Amino acid sequence: MKAERVVRGCFALSLAASVGLSLVYLAGGSRAWEGVLLAAALGGIAVGFILWATRLIDAPDNVEERREQKPGEGLGLISEVLEQSVTGVSRRKVLAGLASGAAASLGAALAIPSLSLGPQPGRSLFRTLWVPGIPAVDSEGGRVRPEDVPLSGIITVFPQGSEGAGDSQAVLLRVAPDLLSLPEARASWAPQGCLAYSKICTHAGCPVGLYRAQARELLCPCHQSTFDVLTGAAPVFGPAVRPLPQLPLAVDEDGYLVAQGDFSGPVGPSFWNVTQ
Amino acid sequence: MIRYVESRLGLDSWGRRALRKVFPDHWSFLIGEIALFCFIILVATGTFLTLFYRPDAAVVTYEGPYEPLRGQEVSAAFDSVMRLSFEVRAGLVMRQIHHWAALVFVASTVVHMCRVFFTGAFRRPRELNWIVGFTMLMLALGLGFTGYSLPDDLLSGTGLRIGYSALISIPFAGPYIASLAFGGEFPTENVISRLFVLHVMLLPGLTIALLGAHLAILWRQKHTQYRGPGRSESNVVGKGLWPYQALLSLGVMALTAAVLALMGGLVQINPIWLYGPFDATTVSAPSQPDWYMGWLDGATRLFPPWEPTVFGVTIPSMFLPAVLLPGLFFTVVALWPFIERRLTNDAAEHHLLDSPRDEPGRTALGVAGLLFFTVLTLAGGNDLIALTLDIQVESMTRFFRLAMFVVPPVGGALAYRICRQLRDSREHPLGRGSGVVLRRTEQGGFEEVPRS
Numbered sequence: 001m002k003a004e005r006v007v008r009g010c011f012a013l014s015l016a017a018s019v020g021l022s023l024v025y026l027a028g029g030s031r032a033w034e035g036v037l038l039a040a041a042l043g044g045i046a047v048g049f050i051l052w053a054t055r056l057i058d059a060p061d062n063v064e065e066r067r068e069q070k071p072g073e074g075l076g077l078i079s080e081v082l083e084q085s086v087t088g089v090s091r092r093k094v095l096a097g098l099a100s101g102a103a104a105s106l107g108a109a110l111a112i113p114s115l116s117l118g119p120q121p122g123r124s125l126f127r128t129l130w131v132p133g134i135p136a137v138d139s140e141g142g143r144v145r146p147e148d149v150p151l152s153g154i155i156t157v158f159p160q161g162s163e164g165a166g167d168s169q170a171v172l173l174r175v176a177p178d179l180l181s182l183p184e185a186r187a188s189w190a191p192q193g194c195l196a197y198s199k200i201c202t203h204a205g206c207p208v209g210l211y212r213a214q215a216r217e218l219l220c221p222c223h224q225s226t227f228d229v230l231t232g233a234a235p236v237f238g239p240a241v242r243p244l245p246q247l248p249l250a251v252d253e254d255g256y257l258v259a260q261g262d263f264s265g266p267v268g269p270s271f272w273n274v275t276q
Numbered sequence: 277m278i279r280y281v282e283s284r285l286g287l288d289s290w291g292r293r294a295l296r297k298v299f300p301d302h303w304s305f306l307i308g309e310i311a312l313f314c315f316i317i318l319v320a321t322g323t324f325l326t327l328f329y330r331p332d333a334a335v336v337t338y339e340g341p342y343e344p345l346r347g348q349e350v351s352a353a354f355d356s357v358m359r360l361s362f363e364v365r366a367g368l369v370m371r372q373i374h375h376w377a378a379l380v381f382v383a384s385t386v387v388h389m390c391r392v393f394f395t396g397a398f399r400r401p402r403e404l405n406w407i408v409g410f411t412m413l414m415l416a417l418g419l420g421f422t423g424y425s426l427p428d429d430l431l432s433g434t435g436l437r438i439g440y441s442a443l444i445s446i447p448f449a450g451p452y453i454a455s456l457a458f459g460g461e462f463p464t465e466n467v468i469s470r471l472f473v474l475h476v477m478l479l480p481g482l483t484i485a486l487l488g489a490h491l492a493i494l495w496r497q498k499h500t501q502y503r504g505p506g507r508s509e510s511n512v513v514g515k516g517l518w519p520y521q522a523l524l525s526l527g528v529m530a531l532t533a534a535v536l537a538l539m540g541g542l543v544q545i546n547p548i549w550l551y552g553p554f555d556a557t558t559v560s561a562p563s564q565p566d567w568y569m570g571w572l573d574g575a576t577r578l579f580p581p582w583e584p585t586v587f588g589v590t591i592p593s594m595f596l597p598a599v600l601l602p603g604l605f606f607t608v609v610a611l612w613p614f615i616e617r618r619l620t621n622d623a624a625e626h627h628l629l630d631s632p633r634d635e636p637g638r639t640a641l642g643v644a645g646l647l648f649f650t651v652l653t654l655a656g657g658n659d660l661i662a663l664t665l666d667i668q669v670e671s672m673t674r675f676f677r678l679a680m681f682v683v684p685p686v687g688g689a690l691a692y693r694i695c696r697q698l699r700d701s702r703e704h705p706l707g708r709g710s711g712v713v714l715r716r717t718e719q720g721g722f723e724e725v726p727r728s
């Protein structure tokens with residue numbers, strides 16, 4: 001008898017909470033009160049039903065027998081019916097083979113248009129929009145002089161006219177030129193100590209956005225790959241293997257930074273023919 | 277009303293049998309039901325969200341009430357989720373309930389699968405339903421990933437980017453598959469609308485179909501049951517569907533919804549206004565995915581810098597941890613009923629469930645697998661742990677690299693020993709340890725007497 005009163009109370013509480021929920025909504029809404037009142041409305045029903053099941057009704061244990069499923073049983077009957085499809089056919093295998101061949105070819109022909117979903121990758125993974133002589137600009141399109149580049153931070157630069165381009169983004173930073181130990185062929189790539197590397201991590205493609213200026217390391221926040229900017233962004237920790245491709249820089253006659261050409265290698269995460 | 281339906285469909289005898297269908301009464305059988313209820317809640321809240329969401333990458337200027345982002349260029353998708361969160365009445369609570377329900381959906385599916393695994397419920401004749409359930413787990417992961425990518429915020433954009441890198445890492449086919457899936461080189465404009473159709477039509481449609489199959493097979497094969505008095509391989513003992521099981525399940529459904537409503541109302545989740553809109557040149561740090569993706573993120577963090585090139589063919593360092601590892605892991609899980617059957621040579625039908633201790637080998641393997649998953653998931657938060665404990669993140673990575681190989685076998689061996697001891701002693705792990713109690717004798721000493 002007492003349990004029944006509690007169940008009644010639960011449903012009554014739920015009813016009241018639902019009315020309250022509607023009022024809160026009509027009064028302008030509130031995330032917290034909506035959640036709490038909805039929880040109360042549902043919770044009342046929940047406790048009510050669970051107590052009803054476990055306290056109010058006397059449900060005895062029932063026993064149900066399982067039907068034994070013996071291996072192979074029933075199969076004869078089904079295959080007998082299925083056989084009816086080939087009773088008048090003389091060369092069953094040929095017919096069945098052709099029918100399935102027709103179905104498979106139709107399936108393939110209908111699947112091929114899924115190639116419309118995207119372009120052939122071609123050489124696009126090996127190229128970016130940087131070309132010889134194109135100015136490096138910041139995200140607002142402003143040109144950059146070497147002395148504008150901070151010694152303790154990084155600027156994200158793009159080829160002029162393609163601000164925001166995903167695959168062409170580069171980090172621009174500056175170090176004292178005598179600290180550099182770039183490969184010999186890149187001696188002319190860093191005018192006045194200005195270095196530009198692809199900002200796309202060679203591991204999983206995240207923007208390499210953290211710069212530890214003291215250690216002169218670029219760090220990718222996704223999987224902690226770390227690159228040493230003095231040695232051509234060679235990886236020093238984490239899962240990345242390839243260095244960040246370097247952008248050869250030069251200074252034009254007006255004193256602004258321009259690219260000498262495209263990056264030193266394919267940007268972004270590796271793929272099977274990345275070295276070809 | 278019942279009479280009306282009955283006189284037209286003639287379901288009387290079937291209906292009576294159905295209402296009396298026996299459900300074994302054990303709490304662990306309700307975990308799968310919780311997953312089902314989460315799915316229902318997801319469909320209900322998701323329908324509401326769909327009415328306001330715009331799957332559109334077009335650039336618009338945010339002009340809503342959230343001050344810090346006003347005037348910023350965002351995608352129409354992000355803008356619509358901002359509107360849903362700040363301007364649509366009851367929009368934010370629906371969004372948060374939906375996201376919490378998604379996390380609990382995957383969690384309860386995984387726990388349900390663990391229950392089925394550790395009790396051997398997947399054995400003949402239920403291998404088929406294991407495969408159906410496993411496929412639904414894959415769909416649930418797909419639904420989760422496509423769903424949390426839809427707001428087009430900075431965090432989910434990072435997840436998509438890593439997904440692109442995993443696809444492109446597949447030998448030979450990778451660049452083609454990635455280009456087809458994303459419609460070009462990341463980032464592309466098409467991806468939001470593609471994710472949307474996957475998330476609201478294709479994947480839920482498949483899930484509903486498989487859910488029907490899962491329940492139909494369960495109904496046809498009848499429930500498994502734990503050992504107990506009067507229970508045998510040839511019967512099933514429990515309460516009838518009506519009224520006990522039906523009322524109880526309704527109660528559990530309402531309870532699931534109530535807890536999710538409370539969380540949706542009070543506990544913030546996926547605050548996209550704090551992450552900001554997606555921008556190809558920035559990444560939020562630290563960035564962690566939803567919980568069920570964390571182990572793959574952890575695996576990619578731990579993998580050593582190794583990217584061999586053999587005959588001009590490079591195996592990218594993403595391929596092993598992000599493609600091959602989950603591929604192998606999930607293949608073993610999917611085929612486990614057949615693998616175990618091969619290992620034990622046990623092809624008999626089983627309707628009585630094992631206690632985990634009855635099969636120490638299986639239990640040890642399951643424990644090792646769960647520990648492997650746990651270590652990798654923690655490794656996915658190595659930067660957060662490093663920050664909290666004030667340790668170098670590099671040290672955390674080295675620690676987890678070691679733990680990944682040490683913890684699962686040690687834990688598995690420990691589980692094996694515990695199972696063996698429990699099985700031999702026939703004691704219940706949660707019961708009191710001994711069959712005797714100490715009693716004070718009249719002389720002031722102690723004596724052992726059997727527990728009454």
